[in-house]
Amino acid sequence: MMPAILGDYFELQRGTTYKSALLGQPGPVLLGLGSIARNGGFKGDNLKTYGGPCDPRHLLKPGEIYVSLKDVTQSADLLGAVARVPSYIPLGRLTQDTVKLVFKQEDAPRTYLYWLLQTPQYREYCRAHSTGTTNLGLARDDFLNFEVPSLTRERQWIVDLVQNIEDKIELNRRMNQTLEGIGQAIFWDWFVHFGPTRRKAAGETDPVAIMGGLTQDPACAAELAALFPFAFGDDGWPVSWAETAIGDLVKAQGGSTPSTGEETLWAPAEHYWATPKDLSNMHDFALFDTARKISDAGLAKITSGLLPVGSVLLSSRAPIGYLAIAQVPVAINQGFIGLVPNAEVGSAYLYCWCKANMDKIVANANGSTFQEISKKNFRPITSALPADRRLIAEFEHVAEPLFARLIAGAKESRTLAETRDYLLPRLMSGAVRVKPLEAGTA
Template sequence: MTARTATIKDFAIGIFDGPHATPRPSEEGPVFLGIKNVTREGRLDLSEIRHVSPQQFPQWTRRVTPQEDDIVFSYEATLHLYARIPNGFEGCLGRRMALVRPDRDKVHPAFLLYYFLSPAWRSKMDALTITGATVNRIPLTSFPDTPVTFPSLPQQVAVAEVLSAYDDLIDNNRKRIALLEEAARLLYREWFVHLRFPGHEHVKIVDGVPAGWERRAIGTVLQLRYGKALKETDRVDGSFPVYGSSGIIGNHKCALVEGPAIVVGRKGNVGSVYWSPTDFWPIDTVYFVAKEQADYWLYRTLPYVGFQNTDAGVPGLNREFAYSRKILLPVERLRRRFDEAVEPVFAQVTTLENFNRKLAEARDLLLPRLMSGEITV
């Protein structure tokens, strides 16, 4: 079978949008799948989820219940986000989210996801996008009639297997990174939370504090410096990561801050903490701790501080409030010993992250060429 040109709806069993409202908060239950749960790389991120109660769930799935191999996407506000629903997922579409249910006799679900991530499809959606006063929107009335040209089903499977090989390696490395970071976190907790540090048996505890340790205001230990605005439209693709309060949000041709350093969420994801081993650009939604003061001990300490929203209206972290928070400062030799103990762990994390970056770059170079037929499998 040769390539076929048709519309998206011709390759789909159906195209559905989600509810135009938000359920009452629930502590447990199925996932209310929102924009923040879909990454730019085409994956679901369920680390922070909103739940819909089991009692409410039927009313939020009247239009459609997401099932394995559906391709979910955002059609309003933050555009160009796509992900494939995995086996065992239980949830409903959130606001500004829709899905395509592929006809597996005509299109391979993994191929369809990669096609949606391609520059060719992005250009088609950019042409459809309606620019509003507050948010941009892809009209779902026009989306189904978008023309596409897909190769034969066996060729789709071959293309998806090539690209999936890169993503499988990336996912495996992410799991290794998570295990390494957990090991460093557990060691920190053992030494500095449970106070079972090396030689603790011989250290006197006074009022819950080991001898030689101090309770100090953060402002006496570090300086939180402001990041600098850098709009997405002003970024020039390069090798330096751009940090926002949700982590790395892009890359730029030059850096603002020399690494290693610590990034702290100021607005949005308040109090989030990231370690940047390399030079980087922090935008204006974050603070940063310069390399002269940053070390692994401080990086692991800051999440325990208990930063909270303090600005009315827009969630934010007031710097003076942050400076007033107290931390337990250990003796300098123990702090250095911890840094030495976890340095190999963080070095391996950096190596894996760099490898993942190269894998993603290679995949992204292949993607448009495979989709256009420039390279055949």
């Protein structure tokens, strides 16, 4: 009996080009190469909608799978990489670089096939069958001829487990999004829209209402409300607030990288952590397990030295704006700016400040080959700040528990991802026997 192949389960529907002028207009989300993570999985940052006409054959709903049969990198990380449209994307549209999997039968084992296409054995198959030098390609026939092992009971157990892990990671992602949103909303109300002062100026006297219902404890609300002025000055800011440069508030450090040809650069695991080269991985809030290390001699050549735990790391060259809060002392390379918290200003404030001022950060970038913001251009960026710095400390007191839970969720998701990645190679071989989940334990 001939073994099954991918082509037994589905056909391929290639996408088409789009007009860049219609990007950002209401419509489906574009599902191009940028929406696929390295080696597979959906990548949800920097998505754009498309307002142009769409052939129904090029549209995807949540749960549908698409693939890249090309790659512009030599590592082939995207060649043959698959992604599944998540539940929070109501409708997606293929581009000329992506291909939809059109299943031939409704009862096809879609979840099994999706995870099979995430295994390292499949990824190696794609690399081995790549064509081209600068732009890599994977022939449709080669993709469809990948052999599919039979779906045994053991493999089904592994599929169920990795899917449960993925569901928990997604739950953590949504929870972290909510936690960050709460922190950002408070920051914008206090430091951007000056909500408490506006409510005072409008005649509100109830402290709970002045603080926008942040706390229902009248005594606590009164203490917070007392830190906000009753009126605005001629500059449009609360009275006694002043334009302040971020470089005057905290130390903003730029990084550097020793020559990769020197033995002083990357070192064994017992040495210091260093920021990764891949800036796109900086969408995770807890930079605590980067594989890159640097030796004492290498660290001596980095101008910023070792930044402490809690430093906010900003990717400073294209793509600008990825953020992380360091969970270990870390050395940063030239693609980052590090903001070091102090006794007055904490990590949560600095993180939210970067988010709220991202338009200014990007506007101060320059460069002909790629956009980059230097520490020289970053440090003078200003925002309105209260003369009484206790307000920043109070924000930190409110936001720190939110960020602590957020970071804990990010750490848990990374641990879960490691477990998932341990199991995936066994999906092909069936070498690991997994105990089936009992009813009510999922």
